[in-house]
Amino acid sequence: MTKVAVIGIGITQFGEFWERSYRDLITEAGINAIQDAGIDGIEVGALYVGSMSPGLFIGQEHVASLVADNAGLTGIPATRVESACASGGMALREAYLSIKAGAADIVVAGGVEKMTDVSTEAATDALAGAADQEWEAFHGVTFPALYAMMARRHMKEFGTTEEQLAMVAVKNHHNGSLNPNAQYRKPITVDEVMKSAPVADPLKLFDCSPITDGAAVVILASEERAKKLCDKPVWIMASAQASDTLALHDRKSLCRTEAAVKASKIAYKAAGVLPKDVDFAEVHDCFTIAEIMAVESLGFCEVGRGGKFTEDGETSLKGRKPVNTSGGLKAKGHPVGATGIAQAVEAVMQLRGEAGKRQVHDATVGLTHNVGGSGASCVVHVFQKEVR
Amino acid sequence: MTGIVGYGAYVPRYRIRAEEIGKVWGGDGERMAKSLNIREKSVPALDEDVITISVEAARIAVRHAKVNPRDIEAVYVGSESHPYAVKPSATIVAEAIEATPDLTAADYQFACKAGTAAIQTCLALVKSKIIKYGMAIGADTSQGKPGDALEYTASAGGAAYILGERNTIADIHDTYSFTTDTPDFWRREGQDFPRHGSRFTGEPAYFKHIIAASKRIMERNNLRPEDFRYAVFHQPNGKFPVAVAGMLGFKKEQVEDGLLTPMIGNTYSGSTPLGLSAVLDVAHPGDMILVTSYGSGAGSDAFIIRATDRISKNRNPKPVREQIKHKEYVDYSIYAKFKSKIKGVCLQRR
């Protein structure tokens, strides 16, 4: 089977944009990606778009056709992929699989979410659709509350502290300040995080990723096309996915994202690498505790030591395992469906040496980790630099 | 003989003091408390209503009676603050105690005596062998008009009774009701708060009906006040039941055990049923109990009850005086929030 490479990337600014629509955002990202890939639109064989809830955010379903239509790609097979916050990562995986299967040799994988056309309350309610409606949302549980319950368990079982959670936010805001596309570009302090308004104890406002508009697109190509079209193809060495129970209360452990453990194990095996070989990772920090659990689930540190790992600076830009160099969901922003693709864009930029002030030196292997809801789905990709 | 097989009481946890209410309306809460003999009243939480209160009371009653809920073939809920104008509280309660589907059910309204009216109906259905067991509930979360005297007294709570033929803890020997059209206290459809006739609610209403019903039932059973160990009268405040007891020839000691209003306020349809439950919690085999409720509009239901031998062997698992010890005080703002007295505040999405 052919290898698959990323030959083009495109991303919009992330933020709150009154003047930019769903169509504006995805088209901008898509055109940038096609331009970056140096191909003609006519060469695109298929399109996969990740969008969690355009139905609730902009009243629109059937968005894959809309995206293709709007981008001048009418006619090609266009598919919307949905897995809550993992929609983007899953769209990437579907695009990857279609090339592996020989169904197409150049495929667009995009992600987009327009969250600010509805009120904050309505947006929060839409996001709650990722939880179990009958047995979690029905009882007044919010996403921050679900992750807060995991945090409380993590604190009880491993002694993780609220300050360590805050350090994740501080690091990511620092990285975000170096990312011109990030929603938040101002550094913050632990003290500011600790003093921010409580949302769902122990999580506070600055422990939570924001509501964001944005889009990101990557162009994937088969090995043969990539080698012809691209100087710096970035290879997708592994694409893995796993699922878990929808409701948090049905999970085997609240402190481990089992789906991430499973997916990353498969990905490491397929890519022929170990956790220690990963030079940087973009992980799903929808809440600070999620990043701590991610670095444990991905095997970057021992289970329970994620807080300490962060506190010791291991995950900072200059650390041994830079995590979320883009600023993560926390500072870069979290336009839900776009996130998984945005993570891939950052990974590719790092591996091409195009990450500017955020550059991880000598980065050869990167990993992206995209989670749906409270952990019911997880998609992990391993990217490798072209080695000549 | 037909009687009470089991019962359950429930009073919400929150309380507001008379002084707190007085503070808001420029009234002397301390003076009101003394004149009504009500120190504080129970307040339902935002997520409580007559249905939730009835379910909690009903579940205790089922536990106490040790009956199979499927054998409860009637459920009646009496209240003047049913959550729905159309859709009976009784069906939800029946479902929540797993008594459905083989039963009859309906809601009753007769101001503060809807609960005892329900007891009479269940009594008749059991006695006539139409049903095996019947459940009668009196519960309320009544509203007092802000600033009105009733705001010091209108509270929340309820009690459920399971009537049956076998294994009774107290037998109902007789029941008699005295009913007239007396417009002492009423609420028109669609109105938020009731209105009342002030002093008219006393002598021609409360006292007339309770005295008439109590006298008649004692007469026709050849009984006098001295023959009773306990007397439970409807308790809209802490003074009226003591006064009417005196007028009928009962002593203060006979009404004390059944008097809960000074601590929890007037639970309207729950008032007499809760008072009776407090008495049953401490009664001994052979004790005679006179119970006379009062509902505005107006009427009184009187009962002659005798505790059986089983009463001391089957004590209630959650006696009401134990329950009301666990309380938490709220101020007027929280009270107003809980009782949806603030425009736009309620437990719903829009």
Add this chain to the structure above:
Amino acid sequence: MTEGLALHWRLIPPRYNLIGNTCKNCGQRFFPPRNICPDCRRKSRLERFKYSGEGEVYTYSIVRVAPTGFEFQKPYVVAIVKLKEGPKCTAQIVDCDPEGVRIGDKVEVVFRKIMADDDSGIIKYGYKFKLKK
């Protein structure tokens, strides 16, 4: 999200009475009830099982930013309760000082209003828990 009438009505047994199920094939207990036993799948032999309502707090959080409809209850406690009989479920913990809840606290079930969709819609009742004294 507003739920349909029939959806809530179908869920009355678990929501009012903690009716779940158990797989007679492997002995696992489920609450909320499941369509099939995830381990036994086609070999599942599911039977109705009623939970007592006793349990303990497995984890919890105090919700201070509430979803639509729950605004007037904040701050309120949501918890994952480990039922005495085994399964875990999610619910509010009521009638307590939110700051006074701890992992391991014993709880018992209560019947409360969960939500109404608007002032003319039906009222949805269901399970919540309170701390056992």
